[in-house]
Amino acid sequence: MSGDVVVRAAVEQDDPERVFDVLWQLAPGDPRPDSSRLASAWRDLHAQAGRRLLLAVAGDTFVGTLDTLVAPNLTHGARPYMVVENVVVAPGWRRRGVARALVLAALDDATAAGCYKVQLVSNAARTDAHQFYASVGFTQSALGYRRYLTTAA
Template identity: 45%
Template sequence: MRDDLSDAVRLYRQLYPELDLRVDGAVAAAWAATPATPGRTVLLAEVGGVVVGTADLTVLADAARAGRPYLLVENVVVDAGVRRAGVGRALLAAARAHGGAAGCYELQLSADDPAAFAFYEAAGLAAAARTSEQHLDDDERS
């Protein structure tokens, strides 16, 4: 699990270059708790035994739909050295399969990068809403 954490943080640095991401006690504890959290799954993609991509999946019940689940996909990143080689599509296919197996009616994700928008549209996702956010603390790592 520790090796996977180092690989994930290496990829997260590419996704969030503005953050000072490092493997420390708080990050290790959060990583260890992730698979124990109901509905959470982290996908790791490997090429030649090297982790080159990740996606963080959460299955959530939608009270407005009588508890029907939907899939939230976050922290999707593919190593810059292997982009456009099918890794991202494979991660999305695995996410779709995971959501389907969980009975999810929908897959949701958000992005703020034009290249990511183009990738998701090419992979069959449709832009459906505008995302708004507000950071609730000053911690650069959240």
């Protein structure tokens, strides 16, 4: 990875609009939330127990994200597990080790939290992403299902 990129946890003082600019690369066809809704979600994210948004930062530019949630669990010796979402790297920064650095940081966090597994899902069409996840030690071990819900805006 370029030496000028660092991975760190997002803090409330970060600008959620600038973070969302990176996240929007994941689904650019989705409507952008208005500023007040985005600010509310940002506050909620930081208030949620076990939640941590990792940012890859080059200088003062956000170039990647990875969102984690460590969830309490009653099975597997009551050890928690981590769910990973929103792994996104800005287009000009892809294939430069940014995603790898984000994933390795998340794995370190999961180990420190005593998690027994780290789980993520990836769109079936994203075969490059699947190859990447395999390269950092993930295996395809389950069949996943989603049900998207429609809500009033």
